[in-house]
Amino acid sequence: MRIGELATRAGVSVRALRYYEEQGLLRSTRSPSGQRHYPEHAVDRVQLVQMLYGAGLSSKTIADLLPCVDAQVSTPESRARLAAERDRIDAQIVELTRTRDRLDAVITLSTSPAGGCAYEGAPAEQEPVAI
Incomplete structure (x- = not known):
């Protein structure tokens, strides 16, 4: 083709x-x-x-x-290389999960009037707080 x-x-x-x-x-x-x-x-x-x-x-x-x-041959070297790549990906997943959790916390904080952040519907006299 x-x-x-x-x-x-x-x-x-x-x-x-x-x-x-x-x-x-x-x-x-x-x-x-x-x-x-x-x-x-x-x-x-x-x-x-x-x-x-x-x-x-x-x-x-x-x-x-x-x-x-x-x-269609698996060698100890190729298995080790694949395992190392899997471990690298696992580490990235852990870090991305931490980042997502922090972002969720920021989102929760930023949508709460108690957080002091400007959000849609906030009173005009309220000072926005940077995140």
Whole structure:
């Protein structure tokens, strides 16, 4: 299939596909006129790459792991790398949860008349307080 069809079927931009090729995450063959052609399984590859990017992995990490995926082999190194990425994501989740909780507290405070913040419906004589 050509690049436009792959982009449509995988739900990504043509630009993303070109980037994936530059990074060694996707391969194509070229027609005599230079057009890219992809095998049917390229849709699955692109979706996997998207999922790994969505999990926060870098293109270098993805490129390092894809040979194991292609060979359907799990090595101690690849498992350790994936576990390290999972731990990194877990740490981000903890930090984001703390941030969300602080934001919830600020929202609660800012919508309460006792908080002294300007909010819709506040009396005009009340001084707004910065958060």
